[in-house]
Amino acid sequence: MKNKLEEIRKQRGIKQEELATALEVSRQTIGSLENGRYNPSILLAFKIALFFDKTIEEIFIYEEEKPC
Amino acid sequence: MLKNRSFYIVLLTIGICCIGISIIFNDAMMKPVVGSLLGIGAGLIGMSLANLVMKQLELNNPALEKQSQIDFHDERNTMIRNRAKAKAGDITQWLIMAIAYITILISAPLWVTLAVVIVFLIYHFIGIYLINKYQKEM
Numbered sequence: 001m002k003n004k005l006e007e008i009r010k011q012r013g014i015k016q017e018e019l020a021t022a023l024e025v026s027r028q029t030i031g032s033l034e035n036g037r038y039n040p041s042i043l044l045a046f047k048i049a050l051f052f053d054k055t056i057e058e059i060f061i062y063e064e065e066k067p068c
Numbered sequence: 069m070l071k072n073r074s075f076y077i078v079l080l081t082i083g084i085c086c087i088g089i090s091i092i093f094n095d096a097m098m099k100p101v102v103g104s105l106l107g108i109g110a111g112l113i114g115m116s117l118a119n120l121v122m123k124q125l126e127l128n129n130p131a132l133e134k135q136s137q138i139d140f141h142d143e144r145n146t147m148i149r150n151r152a153k154a155k156a157g158d159i160t161q162w163l164i165m166a167i168a169y170i171t172i173l174i175s176a177p178l179w180v181t182l183a184v185v186i187v188f189l190i191y192h193f194i195g196i197y198l199i200n201k202y203q204k205e206m
Contacts, residue, residue, distance in 0.1 A: 020138075025142045025143065026142040028144070040143070
């Protein structure tokens with residue numbers, strides 16, 4: 001799953017630490033989300049969407065896995 | 069996450085009592101019990117003192133306490149912790165079986181081998197019980 005979290009966060013001029021504090025998660029979690037190393041739970045995805053006043057689909061892009 | 073201070077004070081007291089009892093009953097007949105009590109006592113004292121110091125640091129610095137709570141409840145950290153515990157459990161089960169084979173190779177008494185195999189079986193029964201429990205819950 002891809003996401004536009006870093007792009008949206010930078011557009012709003014928010015630091016990773018500030019976003020982490022607002023969402024009550026660690027800064028490392030924000031970093032991992034932005035790098036695509038970690039996919040959030042549905043609850044965290046909703047919290048992020050609510051924080052930026054956007055829908056989940058506007059931030060997270062679902063990509064179907066290709067069959068091997 | 070760190071528990072209440074009183075919890076660690078109780079553990080510290082138990083640790084001191086264990087060491088006290090091991091000193092009072094220190095004779096050749098009670099050597100294995102004394103050794104165990106000393107080990108348990110030292111472990112409890114070390115663990116509870118370290119946690120009490122951390123608790124005091126958090127009391128002096130509320131921001132540190134808030135951050136440690138966030139870090140503990142953070143979903144990624146929780147997932148990492150659970151995955152690490154599961155992996156450690158998987159590795160441990162094979163180590164237990166390796167110990168069982170070693171006890172056979174060194175011709176240890178049968179009860180030792182059986183005890184190790186029973187631990188291995190208990191591990192699997194607990195696993196099956198928890199899978200069933202979580203399947204009902206989720």
